Amino acid sequence: MKVLIVGSGGREHALAYKIAQSSRVDKIYCAPGNAGISEYAECVDIKATDLLGLADFAANKEVDLTVVGMDDPLVAGIVDIFEERGLRIFGPRKNAAIIEGSKAFSKDLMRKYDIPTAFYENFEDADKAIKYLEQCKFPIVLKADGLALGKGVLICNTLEEAKIGVKSIMLDKQFGSAGNRLVIEEFMTGREVSVLAFCDGTTVLPMTSAQDHKRAKDNDQGLNTGGMGTFSPSPFYTEEVKSFCEENIYKPTMDAMKSEGRDFVGILFVGLMLTEEGPKVLEYNARFGDPETQVVLPRMKNDIVEVFEACIDGTLDQIQLEFEDNAAVCVVLASNGYPEHYDKGYHIHGLERFKGSEDYFAFHAGTKYEGDTIVTNGGRVLGITAKGKNLKEARNNAYKACEWVQFENKYSRTDIGKAIDEA
Incomplete structure (x- = not known):
């Protein structure tokens, strides 16, 4: 069968790796893909948000199954479009993807059906939000209602910080239209x-x-x-x-x-x-x-x-899911300056060390080919993943493997999985 993956990050690379293991799959496409995904799939120059273009491609290539990795096309209704064309696709329809597309919707759903979550209120007016904050305990959490690449959440320790946060999200539109509505939520610890x-x-x-x-x-x-x-x-x-x-x-x-x-x-x-x-x-x-x-x-x-x-x-x-009795740790190698300003286009060295391994993986996120050379092309560049018999061994293996890869401006946290030591 033919499979189309929609997306271009480390998640889609991991999906391509896993789908390629299926004995039922003969051909994988990925739109738009990245340098690492091209090891498993034919990358197609169609944006993940070009829903009609993706549907046309899937129909023309007689794709048997499309798997959507990214949130944007799901919230925009890619599944509905594919189903209307008689194309088989994995993911929620637009009216179900709203559970991610609107934090206000999901919070209201949890309140209505008594699903445990933090106390909250929704706001469409910045002045009303600020007035509400004046009676809140701090720290407090501000969440842009819509999609914001996983970055639309601010934890504010003081009223002044929170006021600045409301202005940034609702008035300055730091996260675009995602900030048209705001969720103010109690800060949970644990x-x-x-x-x-x-x-x-x-x-x-x-x-x-x-x-x-x-x-x-x-x-x-x-x-x-x-x-x-x-x-x-x-x-x-x-x-x-x-x-x-x-x-x-x-x-x-x-x-x-x-x-x-x-x-x-x-x-x-x-x-x-x-x-x-x-x-x-x-x-x-x-x-x-x-x-x-x-x-x-x-x-x-x-x-x-x-x-x-x-x-x-x-x-x-x-179906009964089965997982290996082991552990895995992923350390993201990023471009220094992420998630704000960073440079791209640096040559990545050392990726050959991961070829053919079932215990060490370099999942590509922000990479592309420049001729025959793989270069950095985003804030999060690679997800270096390693397995181990337990979490501590997997963590040691992951950080060891991070040293195999070098590129200018490389940055990573040094404490991924540190909580393991406290378990």
């Missing part, structure tokens, strides 16, 4: 855990757990990013926590969406905070997480194409 789950509209099948590191600098300092590294599994996601989440969060979310006439088919990403009162939802995403995918999929034993098809066909209850 361990963060990410869980990706396959969904067919009725059945929810959670994968192994992971933990992301969102801040740009060590010790969770600096600006929010798309993710600077992750590890799997989380030692804090115990069987007790898992059971609670399945009963009180995952299944109720599926049922809530169905009750709202928004059957969710695809990947539900649940960001959790393990608070003293129990697990609560930080956020929902409607697709694979990045960089969580880079540590979850290498540990997955199943043929992922069979799982995708079970989701589409409504037969997910017949």
Whole structure:
């Protein structure tokens, strides 16, 4: 069969790697792809947001299955367009992808269906938001309602910071139209855990757990990013926590969406905070997480194409997920200055060390070919992922592998998975 992957980051590289392992797949396309993805797929120069162009391509090439990695095309309705054309595609329809496309919607959904989350209020007026902040306890969390590349969240320690944050999001439009509405949320403390789950509209099948590191600098300092590294599994996601989440969060979310006439088919990403009162939802995403995918999929034993098809066909209850009894850690190698200003176009050395390995991976995010040379082409350049028999070994292996790769302006956090030492 022919498969089309939509996207161009490390998540899509991990998907290409996993899909290529399926005995059912003969050909993989990726639009637009990157230098690393081209090892597994034919990269096609179509933007991930060119929904009609992607549908035309899938029809012309007789693509059997399209897998969408990115949030933008899902929220814009790519699944609806493909289905109208009779094309098979994995991901939620537009009316279900709103669970990520609007934080205000998702918070209201959780409140309506008693799904545990932080207390919040939604605002469309900056003055009203500021007036509300004057009665809040600090720190407080400001969230742009719409999509903002994983960066639309501000943690404010003082009222003055929060006022500046409201102005930045709602008036200065730091995150564009994503800031037309604002969610003001109580600040929760605890361990963060990410869980990706396959969904067919009725059945929810959670994968192994992971933990992301969102801040740009060590010790969770600096600006929010798309993710600077992750590890799997989380030692804090115990069987007790898992059971609670399945009963009180995952299944109720599926049922809530169905009750709202928004059957969710695809990947539900649940960001959790393990608070003293129990697990609560930080956020929902409607697709694979990045960089969580880079540590979850290498540990997955199943043929992922069979799982995708079970989701589409409504037969997910017949699938049993299996994961290797080991661990994986991903360290993001970024361009110094990310997530703000950085230079591109630097030659990347050392990638040949990863060829053919089943324990070490260099998942490409911001890379491209310049002639025969692979150069940096983004803020997050590579996700260096390594396996180990346990988390500590995987962490040591990942940082060892980071030294294999060199490029000018290379930057990474030095404390990815440091929480492992405290477990």
